[in-house]
Amino acid sequence: MNINEFALINKFRKAIKLDSSVVRGSGDDCAVIKFDRHRYLLFTCDMIVQGVDFTAQTKPELIGRKALAVSLSDIAACGGIPRYATVALGAPRNIGLKKINSIAKGVFSLAKKYKVNIVGGDLSRADKIVLDVSMLGVVEKKSLVLRSNAQVGDIIFVSGALGGSRLGKHLTFTPRIKEARYLVKNFKINSMIDISDGLVLDLSHILEESSVGAVLYENRIPIAKLAAGLKNALSEGEDFELLFTLSPGEAKRLIRNNPFHFKPIGEIVLKKYGLRLIDKKAQEKNIIPEGFQHFFKVK
Amino acid sequence: MNINEFALINKFRKAIKLDSSVVRGSGDDCAVIKFDRHRYLLFTCDMIVQGVDFTAQTKPELIGRKALAVSLSDIAACGGIPRYATVALGAPRNIGLKKINSIAKGVFSLAKKYKVNIVGGDLSRADKIVLDVSMLGVVEKKSLVLRSNAQVGDIIFVSGALGGSRLGKHLTFTPRIKEARYLVKNFKINSMIDISDGLVLDLSHILEESSVGAVLYENRIPIAKLAAGLKNALSEGEDFELLFTLSPGEAKRLIRNNPFHFKPIGEIVLKKYGLRLIDKKAQEKNIIPEGFQHFFKVK
Numbered sequence: 001m002n003i004n005e006f007a008l009i010n011k012f013r014k015a016i017k018l019d020s021s022v023v024r025g026s027g028d029d030c031a032v033i034k035f036d037r038h039r040y041l042l043f044t045c046d047m048i049v050q051g052v053d054f055t056a057q058t059k060p061e062l063i064g065r066k067a068l069a070v071s072l073s074d075i076a077a078c079g080g081i082p083r084y085a086t087v088a089l090g091a092p093r094n095i096g097l098k099k100i101n102s103i104a105k106g107v108f109s110l111a112k113k114y115k116v117n118i119v120g121g122d123l124s125r126a127d128k129i130v131l132d133v134s135m136l137g138v139v140e141k142k143s144l145v146l147r148s149n150a151q152v153g154d155i156i157f158v159s160g161a162l163g164g165s166r167l168g169k170h171l172t173f174t175p176r177i178k179e180a181r182y183l184v185k186n187f188k189i190n191s192m193i194d195i196s197d198g199l200v201l202d203l204s205h206i207l208e209e210s211s212v213g214a215v216l217y218e219n220r221i222p223i224a225k226l227a228a229g230l231k232n233a234l235s236e237g238e239d240f241e242l243l244f245t246l247s248p249g250e251a252k253r254l255i256r257n258n259p260f261h262f263k264p265i266g267e268i269v270l271k272k273y274g275l276r277l278i279d280k281k282a283q284e285k286n287i288i289p290e291g292f293q294h295f296f297k298v299k
Numbered sequence: 300m301n302i303n304e305f306a307l308i309n310k311f312r313k314a315i316k317l318d319s320s321v322v323r324g325s326g327d328d329c330a331v332i333k334f335d336r337h338r339y340l341l342f343t344c345d346m347i348v349q350g351v352d353f354t355a356q357t358k359p360e361l362i363g364r365k366a367l368a369v370s371l372s373d374i375a376a377c378g379g380i381p382r383y384a385t386v387a388l389g390a391p392r393n394i395g396l397k398k399i400n401s402i403a404k405g406v407f408s409l410a411k412k413y414k415v416n417i418v419g420g421d422l423s424r425a426d427k428i429v430l431d432v433s434m435l436g437v438v439e440k441k442s443l444v445l446r447s448n449a450q451v452g453d454i455i456f457v458s459g460a461l462g463g464s465r466l467g468k469h470l471t472f473t474p475r476i477k478e479a480r481y482l483v484k485n486f487k488i489n490s491m492i493d494i495s496d497g498l499v500l501d502l503s504h505i506l507e508e509s510s511v512g513a514v515l516y517e518n519r520i521p522i523a524k525l526a527a528g529l530k531n532a533l534s535e536g537e538d539f540e541l542l543f544t545l546s547p548g549e550a551k552r553l554i555r556n557n558p559f560h561f562k563p564i565g566e567i568v569l570k571k572y573g574l575r576l577i578d579k580k581a582q583e584k585n586i587i588p589e590g591f592q593h594f595f596k597v598k
Binding site for chain 1 (some may be wrong): 311314315316317318321324325329330335342343344345346347348350351352380382383385386387388389403411414416417418419420421423424425426427429431433435514516
C-alpha cells in the first residue's frame with residue numbers, strides 16, 4: 001500500500017460507527033468481537049491476487065496454502081486459536097478443474113493441520129486468480145494481544161529471521177500459531193503484530209497505536225540467509241514472523257524459557273524519540289525504507 | 300457456475316471434516332456455527348468481480364452497495380440478523396482515491412442502514428476491481444431456516460417479481476432482511492433460499508437438500524416488468540428475492556397476514572415427481588434452462 005491508501009483507510013476507520021459488541025474494529029490484525037464470558041471472537045480477511053502475492057507460475061497448491069496461512073498469521077498475532085474459514089476464489093473461465101483442485105488441496109491440507117473448519121466457499125469468474133479467505137478465531141479475554149498496548153521500557157522480540165521471504169518463504173511459511181499461544185499462555189505480552197509489510201513498517205503500526213517510540217539494535221536483528229542484507233530484512237515484508245513486546249521482567253523470564261528461540265531486537269521508548277536504529281558502532285542510524293517516511297517521526 | 304463446478308464443490312463438501320461446533324458447513328446460504336444457548340452464528344462470503352457482477356461503467360457506489368447486499372441476502376435466507384462484515388477490495392493501481400472512496404461509500408451507507416459493523420478491510424492490487432465481503436450474523440436457534448427441510452405438501456412462495464434483474468435491479472435490490480425476519484418470527488418456515496442463480500436453479504437446491512420434488516404454476520409466478528418473459532423469470536437469477544416453503548396451514552395464515560405480499564407459486568411434492576411446471580392450460584411443461592438439466596430429475 002502507499003501512503004494515500006493508509007491515509008484513506010485511516011479516514012474510514014475514524015468515520016465508522018461500531019456498536020458496543022465490537023471490542024476492536026479495523027486497524028489491528030483481527031477485529032475483536034464479544035463472544036462469551038471468557039472469550040472473544042477474532043475476525044479477519046485477506047485477499048491474495050495473482051501478479052502481486054503470487055505469479056502465474058506459482059504451484060497452485062502453494063496459492064491455496066498461502067491464502068489460508070496469511071489469515072492464520074493474523075489470528076496468531078492476536079494470540080488466538082483459528083476455528084472457521086470461508087474461501088472465495090475468482091478464476092479465469094479456462095483455469096481447468098485440475099488447477100482448482102490443487103488450489104483447494106493447498107487450502108484443505110493446511111486447514112486440517114490447524115484444525116480450521118472450512119465452512120463456506122464462493123467461486124467466481126475473474127481474469128486472474130484471486131483468493132479471499134475470511135477467518136474466525138477465538139481467544140481467551142486475558143490472552144488477547146493487540147498492537148496498542150506497548151509500554152515504554154518493553155523489550156521488542158521477533159520470532160524468526162527476516163528478509164528474503166519473497167524468494168520463497170512467503171509461500172511456505174509456518175503461521176506462528178503455536179508460538180503465539182505459547183507466549184500468551186505463559187507471559188504477559190503487551191503488544192504483538194505479524195510482519196507482513198516489513199519489520200520497520202509493522203513496528204511503526206505498534207508505535208502509532210501505542211503512542212510510543214522504539215530503538216532497534218542492528219546487530220540483534222536476525223537476518224535470513226536469503227536476505228539481501230539489513231535493509232532488506234528491515235523492509236521486505238511477507239516474513240509472517242511475530243513481532244511483540246513485553247516488560248523487561250517478562251522478557252527475562254522468556255529468555256530463560258525460550259523453546260522457540262524468540263530474539264530480542266530492541267526496546268520501546270518515549271514517543272518523542274521516534275524510531276531509531278543503533279548500528280554496530282553504537283551510532284544512531286536511520287535506515288527507513290523509501291516511501292515510508294510519512295509514518296516515522298525520525299529524530 | 301457450470302455443472303463441473305457444482306460437482307467439484309459437492310466433492311469438496313463431502314470431503315471436508317467439520318467439528319461438532321459446526322451445525323451446517325458449506326452448501327447453504329450461510330454456514331451455521333454454535334454461538335450461545337439461544338443463538339447460532341451465521342457466516343457467509345461473496346465475491347463480486349468486474350466484468351461478471353458489474354461492468355467498468357457501473358457507478359462505484361453501486362459496486363460497493365452490491366458487494367454488501369449480496370451477503371445481506373444470504374443472512375436473510377437463513378432468517379438471521381446481520382451483525383459484522385469485513386470488506387476486501389482488489390483494485391488497479393491507477394483506480395484513484397475518488398473511486399475507492401465512492402465504493403466505500405456504497406458499502407458504508409448500506410451497512411449503516413442494516414446496522415452492520417464494518418470491522419475490517421483489506422486493500423490489494425488487482426487488474427480489475429474485485430470485492431469480497433464476509434459477513435457474520437446471528438439467528439435464534441428456533442428461527443434458523445435452511446434449504447434442507449422442505450416437506451411434501453409445503454406451499455412454495457416468493458417475495459417479489461422475478462426476471463430482468465440484470466437490467467439494473469441486481470445493483471439496487473433491497474436485501475430481504477425485514478421480510479425474512481417477519482417470516483421466521485411469525486411462521487414456521489420449513490426451507491428458504493435467496494434467488495441468486497434463478498428461480499428454477501435455486502428451487503432445485505431446496506429440492507436436492509430436502510429430497511423432495513416440486514410443481515410450479517406458471518400463472519402464479521410473478522414476472523417483473525423488465526423481464527423478457529417467463530423463461531427469463533425462471534432462470535435469469537440475481538433477483539435476490541426469498542424463495543421459501545411452509546405447510547399448507549401456515550401458508551393460509553401467511554396469506555391472511557401478508558404485509559409483504561409474498562406470492563404462492565407452487566407446491567412441494569414427492570421426490571419421484573421431480574420438478575415440473577404446469578402451464579396456463581393445466582398442461583405439464585418442462586421449461587428447464589439449458590445447461591441445468593443435470594440437477595433436475597424431470598419425469
